[in-house]
Amino acid sequence: MNFPFYIAKRYLFSKKSHNAINIISAISVCGVALATLALVCTLSVFNGFQNMVASFFTAFDPEIKITVAEGKTFDANDSRIQKIRSMKDVSVFTETLEENAMVQYKGRQAMAVIKGVQDNFEQLTQIDSILYGNGRFILHDSIVNYCVMGIELVSKLSSGVQFVDPLEVYAPIRNAKVNMGNPAASFNMQYLYSPGVVFVVKQQKYDGSYILTSLDFARKLFHYTTEASAIELKLKPNADVDKVKNEMRQILGSSFVVKDRYEQQADVFRIMEIEKLISYIFLTFILMIACFNVIGSLSMLIIDKKKDVETLRNLGADDKLIARIFLFEGRMISMIGAVIGIVLGLALCYIQQKYGIISLGETQGTFVVDAYPVSVRLSDVLLVFVTVLVVGFLSVWYPVRYLSKRLLLK
Template sequence: MPGHSRGTKAFSRFEWMIAGRYLRARRKEAFISVIASLTMVGVAIGVATLIVVMSVMNGFRAELLTKILGLNGHFTAYPIEEKFTDYQETIDALQQVDGVKFAVYFVEGQVLASGAGQSTGVTVRGMDEENIKKLDLLYNGAGQGGFDSWDNSKGVAIGYRLAQTLGVGLGDSVTIINPDGAKTPFGTTPQIRSYKVSVIFNLGMVEFDSYFMYMPLQEAQEYFKLYEDVLKPGQKPLDPMATDAEIDAAYDRVYRASAAEIFIDNPDDVTAMRAKLQSDFSTRPLVLTDWQQRNETFFSALQVERVVMFTILSMIILVAAFNIISSLIMLVKDKSSDIAVLRTMGATRGSIMRIFSITGTAIGVIGTLSGLVMGLIIAANAESLRASVSNFLGVTIFPPEVFFLSSLPSKTDPTEVTVVVCLALGLSFLATLYPAWRAAQYDPVEALRYE
């Protein structure tokens, strides 16, 4: 056997055999075996926790991006210098720019909405059916009713949470109040109108489901008075007593939009696309704001939180690595006579180091692989586990009012999983070095003196 320990292989069969014996518990070594098992469990819990938490945070970010960019464009284009009456020509030109997937125009305003005794502030967005069909998240999110024949519906679409707040259902009326109404000699009178609820949508994001209301484009333009009556060529101004028919015959009503949303092929390529849009699009001057600017603080906070959580949870693995050190030191102390016998039989210091390195690393490897499997299983079933625990405890875990989303998303990143596994294996190996070195320093004469 000593000859094996001096072999040319990095880890000889003899060393693996001795390390395996040390890993298997005997009756008199039960305490050391329990410590090693608990250390293994600690490594597994640390790895699983890191994988689950990072997967949930990745899923949270990806889901938020999908929801936010499913309704709001990667760029929002605001007109300058002139009123936005050429909105159709503008988005037609924008969609010709290479890298632009599509563009939509819209009307937007803030109002007070009231239903069955309840009132709340909402954002009204006016869009026509053609543009709504471009937004898959909204078009496919209609839980009750639908957007077919939307332009002629004269109704509104609201989120299901807003419907609950207002106490209304499909077919009920919602009254909206705009303080910037008609101008009179006595001041401004609020604009008050009632619309039937023709669509109730569920987008899975609290902000959209609670505070957004959609109207047909022309209804919204009329409501917010985003139009001008322009005298037709050859017509003379009419007197104030003219009838509506005379006004319609003499004037053309020119509508305008509030802004346009631009959706690009690669949402992360906003810097290059901004330069491209500014150079290739020359139809009219526009001010561009991208989604990263609009959500800079929010997503920066998410990124900082990911780094901090990774650092903090890595401490669990570090603590488990220290447990490997303590359990190996106890094992070395217990096996001092065995080490002395091996040394007298010809085992080298390097062979003794490798034996205890294999023993400690095996604890880390088994714990890491167990944690990997457990973490991947939990991450893949995060939402069902959340729902089960919530039902069992009778409390809402991750309430959507706080976390924006109605479900717990999870997205496992193979690169991050690899980093976690390598971190655990690296710390486990480093933890074996000092105890293994101490074992190799044992003097066989001193160790056997009192045997």
Template sequence: MTTRSATMIEKNRPFSPFEFMVAWRYLRARREEAFISVIAALTLTGIAIGVATLIVVTSVMNGFRAELLDKILGLNGHFTVFPIEEQFEDYNDVVLRMEEVDGVTSVVAFAEGQALASGVGQSTGVSVRGMALSDIQKLPSLPNAAILGGFDGWDDSRGVAIGIRLAQKLGVSIGDPVTIITPDGVVTPFGTTPQIRSYPVTVIFELGMVEFDSFFVFMPLQQGQDYYQLYRDVLKDGQEPLPLDATDEQIDAAYERIYRVSALEVFLDDPDATTAMRDPLQLVAGRPMIFTDWQRRNETFFSALQVERVVMFVILSMIVLVAVFNIISSLVMLVKEKNADIAVLRTIGATRASIMRIFCMTGTAIGVAGTLIGLVVGLVVAANAENLRAWISDTIGIALFPPEVFFLSELPSKTDPVEVTFVVAMALILSFLASLYPAWRAAQYDPVEALRYG
């Protein structure tokens, strides 16, 4: 037996079958080494939990950012363009010129203002946006978000579209009237009177983002222009001024109404190309314009999200780090327990490098097993994050991730293969590094001293 072992050691090479065999024997639990085996199992579990937690948290935060970005840019453009100095009456020409620029997907015009919406005994502040059907169909999210009613015949409907949460707050449904109130009404000798009008609800939509579903009211473009008085009446060409006693029919026939809009939304092929696209769009606009991109509008929010993501990753990495440190303690105890075995191996010809590789493989195997288990568990949980959230919420009766706080009605998850690879590589490298010191200590044992006092 001794001769055979010596032959195996003499012919061994780095990570030889002999070293794998000894490392595997040290990993198997025996009755007298139960305490060491328990520590190794707890270490493996800790690494698995840490890796799984990192994968789940990064996936949820990636999904959260991607979903928010998709919702925000599904209704608001990559650029919001406001006119300077002159009233925005030539918006149709500007839209056509901008849509011809390479990299521009679409451009939509809208009339917007703030108002108070009232339903059945409830009132709330809203943003009222007038848009033509042709522009609504250019939006990525809104056309397919209708859950009650529809946008057919929208321009002539004289109704409004509201979000599902706003409809619930106001207590209205399809066909019910919603009263829109704005303080900027008709100017009279006694001051400005509020503008109060009622519109039937023709569409109820659900975009999946609480802010949009509870704050926006859409109406046909001309209806919004009339409501916010975004127009001016001018005499038609060749028309003589009317007498003071002219009838309403004469006034309507003599004057032409010229409409304007509040701003434009510009949608790009590449959301990150705003810097490169700003100058070409400004050039074709043909007039001074203010361009506000989505990154600037949401800079604080997405910066805070990025900081939170990095901080969470660092904090959760500590779980893996603590578990990896347990590899050191379990291997140190294993080395103390196996000092006599080490002496025998050295006596029959095992080199210090061979002993070091044996214990490195033992510690690294714990890390590899824990990492693989954590990888599988993390990917499964990340893929079913929303189902698990709903099940836990129903089980304990408490709303986890309430949409009023987290903006989204569902818990999103998006697994990034690069980040998963980084997490796995980090766990494996830390496991290997944690095995080096105990393995080096084992290789330094003097076989004579170990046999004398072992």
């Protein structure tokens, strides 16, 4: 066994001549353990929020979305787009068209995003999981076109989930000048009817402005023929998303942009990653402060073991070997604190995940979830473990070398 490690282990677990040293050593371990526990729990909570947000997006956003690099629309009959349609890994292929319009219901007005989709949109996303009402998801029949609105937009218009009177949709006539004498003549107006359902994504971007309707209605309203603003795709169950995405980029070239589900919401996830990183940095500083307790414990141990050091020197030990003994002592305190903190952190995350003991607020149903969501990732646990060891080892290296020279003078 390594001699300095053996002596350090004896010093750590044996009783000291002064009981205060044992107490300070225990406090040092607890300080490192608490900082480690805070790191594990905080990073896991951020992971939980990321997974929760991702679950909301998956009910509305497609698995892969293709848009044009410049401009708003492109010809859906483009030969490159048709190659994408015939790819073996593509399960559902649908054209969509999004444009802004003004909607009005019984005198109440609001700006909305009209999203025209094809009839296979139900197969593309899990739209049924976010629908509320007594009706069903339908875009059109042989007589009229229907609209499925976000719940917040329904509240703005005060139309109710199932309205009887038609929704008026106004869009400026494309490539036409505004007639100042009769401005109403510069707008195209169409009617949409209620199918008896609304969607609730629990994201203001969608719930407050989006209206789903048929693609033919959207093209008629905005004076398009075969144009689309996006191609939305669902892949087969065993398809490799990254591989298929790269193949599509090679086929389409630089004229189109191909994004997976997370890239479509890159801004949201980037903000959450930045918040997670800032929290990690602040908690690492707290860990560094906790490591000062280790330095105090080692300084008192060095003074307490002066006689042992004299004996070791008489046996031929040099200052370098003696310093290594106390370095191992500090590293063992950091290691034990890291292990205890990780174990307790994982236990607390499990309890929170299973029972939700820490709630977000007292009012039931005010938030999307009642308790803090938790998701433990192995990469984060390893990051925390390495961080604690590195910070703990570096924080005791210089102080031990300095103290061993000043306090253990021959």
